[in-house]
Amino acid sequence: QVQLQESGPGLVKPSGTLSLICAVSGGSIRSTNRWIWVRQPPGKGLDWIGEIYHTGSTNYNPSLKSRVTISVDKSKNQFSLKLNSVTAADTAVYYCARSQTLTGSFDYWGQGTLVTVSS
Amino acid sequence: QSALTQPPSVSGSPGQSVTISCTGTSSDVGSNNRVSWYQQPPGTAPKLMIYEVSNRPSGVPDRFSGSKSGNTASLTISGLQAEDEGDYYCSLYTSSSSYVFGSGTKVTVL
Numbered sequence: 001q002v003q004l005q006e007s008g009p010g011l012v013k014p015s016g017t018l019s020l021i022c023a024v025s026g027g028s029i030r031s032t033n034r035w036i037w038v039r040q041p042p043g044k045g046l047d048w049i050g051e052i053y054h055t056g057s058t059n060y061n062p063s064l065k066s067r068v069t070i071s072v073d074k075s076k077n078q079f080s081l082k083l084n085s086v087t088a089a090d091t092a093v094y095y096c097a098r099s100q101t102l103t104g105s106f107d108y109w110g111q112g113t114l115v116t117v118s119s
Numbered sequence: 120q121s122a123l124t125q126p127p128s129v130s131g132s133p134g135q136s137v138t139i140s141c142t143g144t145s146s147d148v149g150s151n152n153r154v155s156w157y158q159q160p161p162g163t164a165p166k167l168m169i170y171e172v173s174n175r176p177s178g179v180p181d182r183f184s185g186s187k188s189g190n191t192a193s194l195t196i197s198g199l200q201a202e203d204e205g206d207y208y209c210s211l212y213t214s215s216s217s218y219v220f221g222s223g224t225k226v227t228v229l
Contacts, residue, residue: 036218045122046157046165046208048218059216095164104212105155105170112164 002027004096004110012090012117018083022096022110029072030054034099035079036106037070039092047092051099052079086117123148123209123221130227131199139224141192141209147219149190153212156185156194160205168207169194201228 008020022035029035037049050060052070060068064083072079083090093114097106124142131137141148141156148154154172157165167176169185172192182197196203209221 045223046210046220048210048220051218061217099212099218100170103155103170103174104153104210104218105167106157106165106210107167107170107176109164109166 002098002108004108006094006096006110006113008113010114010116012086012115013119014087014117016086018086018090018115020081020094021078023078029074029077032101034101036097036099037081038095038097041092088117091117123211123219125209125221125224128225128227130229132229133199135199136195136197137199137226138193138195139207141221143190145190147211147213148192151211151214154187154192155210157208158205199228204228
Protein backbone atom coordinates (compact mmCIF):
# COMPACT_ATOMS: atom_id res chain seq x y z
CA GLN A 1 0.00 0.00 0.00
CA VAL A 2 1.50 3.30 -1.10
CA GLN A 3 1.55 6.02 1.54
CA LEU A 4 2.44 9.69 1.20
CA GLN A 5 3.27 12.04 4.07
CA GLU A 6 3.73 15.80 3.85
CA SER A 7 6.04 17.65 6.23
CA GLY A 8 7.26 21.19 6.66
CA PRO A 9 6.67 24.46 8.53
CA GLY A 10 3.08 25.32 9.28
CA LEU A 11 3.76 29.06 9.36
CA VAL A 12 5.58 31.14 6.74
CA LYS A 13 6.10 34.89 6.74
CA PRO A 14 4.82 37.03 3.86
CA SER A 15 7.37 37.35 1.03
CA GLY A 16 9.12 34.24 2.32
CA THR A 17 9.42 30.76 0.79
CA LEU A 18 7.08 27.88 1.52
CA SER A 19 8.94 24.54 1.56
CA LEU A 20 7.33 21.13 1.89
CA ILE A 21 8.50 17.55 1.50
CA CYS A 22 6.41 14.52 0.55
CA ALA A 23 7.83 11.19 1.71
CA VAL A 24 6.68 8.16 -0.29
CA SER A 25 6.54 4.71 1.29
CA GLY A 26 5.25 1.36 0.08
CA GLY A 27 6.27 2.12 -3.49
CA SER A 28 9.12 3.57 -5.53
CA ILE A 29 9.27 7.13 -6.71
CA ARG A 30 11.07 5.71 -9.78
CA SER A 31 7.81 4.13 -10.96
CA THR A 32 5.92 5.21 -14.09
CA ASN A 33 3.66 7.42 -12.01
CA ARG A 34 3.83 11.18 -11.65
CA TRP A 35 4.03 12.95 -8.31
CA ILE A 36 1.70 15.84 -7.65
CA TRP A 37 1.16 18.84 -5.40
CA VAL A 38 -2.39 20.17 -4.87
CA ARG A 39 -3.58 22.87 -2.50
CA GLN A 40 -6.91 23.85 -0.98
CA PRO A 41 -7.45 27.30 0.59
CA PRO A 42 -9.70 27.22 3.66
CA GLY A 43 -13.31 26.69 2.62
CA LYS A 44 -12.43 26.59 -1.08
CA GLY A 45 -11.82 24.06 -3.82
CA LEU A 46 -8.82 22.09 -5.03
CA ASP A 47 -6.06 23.71 -7.08
CA TRP A 48 -3.36 21.79 -8.96
CA ILE A 49 0.13 23.22 -8.33
CA GLY A 50 2.37 20.99 -10.40
CA GLU A 51 3.86 17.56 -11.02
CA ILE A 52 7.20 15.82 -11.38
CA TYR A 53 8.38 12.56 -12.91
CA HIS A 54 11.30 10.66 -11.41
CA THR A 55 13.50 11.86 -14.28
CA GLY A 56 13.03 15.38 -12.99
CA SER A 57 10.65 16.45 -15.75
CA THR A 58 8.08 18.92 -14.41
CA ASN A 59 4.80 20.59 -15.34
CA TYR A 60 3.42 23.56 -13.42
CA ASN A 61 0.12 25.40 -13.16
CA PRO A 62 0.63 28.47 -15.39
CA SER A 63 -0.81 30.71 -12.67
CA LEU A 64 1.96 29.68 -10.24
CA LYS A 65 4.76 28.78 -12.62
CA SER A 66 6.89 31.85 -11.91
CA ARG A 67 7.02 31.05 -8.16
CA VAL A 68 7.05 27.25 -7.99
CA THR A 69 9.80 24.66 -8.01
CA ILE A 70 9.15 20.93 -7.60
CA SER A 71 12.10 18.58 -7.26
CA VAL A 72 12.67 14.88 -6.59
CA ASP A 73 15.17 13.06 -4.37
CA LYS A 74 15.27 9.46 -5.57
CA SER A 75 17.75 8.40 -2.88
CA LYS A 76 15.25 9.36 -0.19
CA ASN A 77 12.14 8.36 -2.15
CA GLN A 78 10.63 11.80 -1.72
CA PHE A 79 9.75 14.93 -3.65
CA SER A 80 9.47 18.53 -2.57
CA LEU A 81 7.69 21.81 -3.21
CA LYS A 82 9.05 25.33 -2.97
CA LEU A 83 6.79 28.34 -3.45
CA ASN A 84 8.44 31.73 -3.15
CA SER A 85 7.20 35.27 -2.58
CA VAL A 86 4.21 33.97 -0.63
CA THR A 87 1.24 36.09 0.44
CA ALA A 88 -1.83 35.44 2.57
CA ALA A 89 -3.50 34.08 -0.58
CA ASP A 90 -1.13 31.10 -0.43
CA THR A 91 -2.57 30.00 2.93
CA ALA A 92 -3.98 26.54 2.27
CA VAL A 93 -3.88 22.85 3.04
CA TYR A 94 -1.19 21.41 0.81
CA TYR A 95 -1.55 17.82 -0.40
CA CYS A 96 0.88 15.58 -2.20
CA ALA A 97 -0.49 12.79 -4.36
CA ARG A 98 0.40 10.15 -6.93
CA SER A 99 -0.96 10.38 -10.45
CA GLN A 100 -1.51 7.44 -12.76
CA THR A 101 0.27 8.60 -15.90
CA LEU A 102 -2.13 7.12 -18.44
CA THR A 103 -5.41 8.11 -16.76
CA GLY A 104 -4.37 11.36 -15.06
CA SER A 105 -6.14 10.25 -11.88
CA PHE A 106 -4.75 10.76 -8.39
CA ASP A 107 -4.99 7.36 -6.71
CA TYR A 108 -3.02 7.99 -3.50
CA TRP A 109 -3.02 11.15 -1.39
CA GLY A 110 -1.19 12.40 1.66
CA GLN A 111 -3.24 13.58 4.63
CA GLY A 112 -2.46 17.21 3.87
CA THR A 113 -0.69 19.89 5.86
CA LEU A 114 -1.96 23.38 6.65
CA VAL A 115 0.43 26.18 5.80
CA THR A 116 -0.47 29.65 7.04
CA VAL A 117 1.17 32.77 5.64
CA SER A 118 1.25 35.40 8.34
CA SER A 119 3.66 37.72 10.09
CA GLN B 120 -7.60 26.71 -18.34
CA SER B 121 -10.69 27.69 -16.34
CA ALA B 122 -12.15 25.53 -13.60
CA LEU B 123 -14.81 23.08 -14.69
CA THR B 124 -18.34 24.04 -13.63
CA GLN B 125 -20.17 22.02 -10.99
CA PRO B 126 -23.38 22.83 -9.09
CA PRO B 127 -22.57 24.18 -5.61
CA SER B 128 -24.78 21.66 -3.88
CA VAL B 129 -27.07 18.68 -4.36
CA SER B 130 -29.13 16.82 -1.79
CA GLY B 131 -31.23 13.71 -1.48
CA SER B 132 -32.85 11.41 1.02
CA PRO B 133 -31.33 8.05 1.96
CA GLY B 134 -31.89 5.53 -0.81
CA GLN B 135 -32.43 8.15 -3.50
CA SER B 136 -30.12 8.90 -6.41
CA VAL B 137 -28.28 12.15 -7.01
CA THR B 138 -26.28 13.27 -10.02
CA ILE B 139 -23.46 15.81 -10.07
CA SER B 140 -22.55 17.47 -13.35
CA CYS B 141 -19.14 18.71 -14.47
CA THR B 142 -19.29 21.01 -17.47
CA GLY B 143 -16.41 22.10 -19.65
CA THR B 144 -16.03 22.88 -23.33
CA SER B 145 -15.61 20.99 -26.56
CA SER B 146 -11.86 21.60 -26.22
CA ASP B 147 -11.51 19.88 -22.86
CA VAL B 148 -14.22 17.60 -21.42
CA GLY B 149 -15.82 17.17 -24.83
CA SER B 150 -12.66 15.78 -26.42
CA ASN B 151 -10.96 14.01 -23.52
CA ASN B 152 -11.90 10.95 -21.50
CA ARG B 153 -9.42 11.51 -18.69
CA VAL B 154 -12.09 12.74 -16.32
CA SER B 155 -11.84 11.67 -12.67
CA TRP B 156 -14.08 12.17 -9.64
CA TYR B 157 -13.02 12.62 -6.01
CA GLN B 158 -14.94 12.43 -2.74
CA GLN B 159 -13.79 14.61 0.16
CA PRO B 160 -15.53 14.15 3.53
CA PRO B 161 -15.02 17.11 5.90
CA GLY B 162 -11.48 17.44 7.21
CA THR B 163 -10.04 14.61 5.11
CA ALA B 164 -8.00 14.21 1.95
CA PRO B 165 -9.79 13.58 -1.34
CA LYS B 166 -10.40 9.97 -2.41
CA LEU B 167 -10.51 8.75 -6.01
CA MET B 168 -13.97 7.43 -6.89
CA ILE B 169 -14.02 7.31 -10.71
CA TYR B 170 -11.31 7.55 -13.38
CA GLU B 171 -11.46 7.80 -17.17
CA VAL B 172 -15.11 8.92 -17.06
CA SER B 173 -16.67 5.68 -15.82
CA ASN B 174 -14.11 3.32 -14.25
CA ARG B 175 -14.23 2.52 -10.53
CA PRO B 176 -11.05 1.77 -8.57
CA SER B 177 -11.05 -1.36 -6.47
CA GLY B 178 -13.00 -0.88 -3.26
CA VAL B 179 -15.34 1.85 -4.49
CA PRO B 180 -18.99 0.73 -4.17
CA ASP B 181 -20.87 0.18 -7.43
CA ARG B 182 -23.42 2.75 -6.20
CA PHE B 183 -21.02 5.27 -7.73
CA SER B 184 -21.07 5.54 -11.50
CA GLY B 185 -19.74 7.98 -14.05
CA SER B 186 -20.73 8.98 -17.56
CA LYS B 187 -20.19 11.69 -20.15
CA SER B 188 -22.34 13.36 -22.76
CA GLY B 189 -20.93 16.07 -24.96
CA ASN B 190 -19.09 18.63 -22.84
CA THR B 191 -20.55 17.40 -19.53
CA ALA B 192 -19.35 14.56 -17.34
CA SER B 193 -21.57 13.27 -14.55
CA LEU B 194 -21.25 11.33 -11.31
CA THR B 195 -24.32 9.48 -10.07
CA ILE B 196 -24.69 8.15 -6.55
CA SER B 197 -27.44 5.54 -6.36
CA GLY B 198 -28.93 4.38 -3.09
CA LEU B 199 -27.63 7.43 -1.25
CA GLN B 200 -26.21 6.72 2.22
CA ALA B 201 -25.32 9.03 5.11
CA GLU B 202 -21.63 8.21 4.65
CA ASP B 203 -21.78 9.71 1.13
CA GLU B 204 -21.97 13.25 2.52
CA GLY B 205 -19.08 15.51 1.62
CA ASP B 206 -17.63 17.51 -1.21
CA TYR B 207 -17.14 16.03 -4.67
CA TYR B 208 -14.74 17.29 -7.31
CA CYS B 209 -14.28 16.38 -10.93
CA SER B 210 -10.90 16.77 -12.58
CA LEU B 211 -9.52 16.64 -16.09
CA TYR B 212 -6.04 15.72 -17.30
CA THR B 213 -5.69 18.01 -20.28
CA SER B 214 -4.00 17.52 -23.62
CA SER B 215 -1.28 19.94 -22.50
CA SER B 216 -0.34 17.70 -19.55
CA SER B 217 -1.91 19.89 -16.91
CA TYR B 218 -4.79 19.24 -14.56
CA VAL B 219 -7.91 21.26 -13.85
CA PHE B 220 -10.42 20.66 -11.08
CA GLY B 221 -14.11 21.38 -10.98
CA SER B 222 -15.50 24.00 -8.62
CA GLY B 223 -16.80 21.35 -6.22
CA THR B 224 -20.24 20.14 -5.15
CA LYS B 225 -21.45 19.62 -1.60
CA VAL B 226 -23.61 16.51 -1.23
CA THR B 227 -26.06 16.54 1.65
CA VAL B 228 -28.05 13.52 2.78
CA LEU B 229 -31.37 14.76 4.16
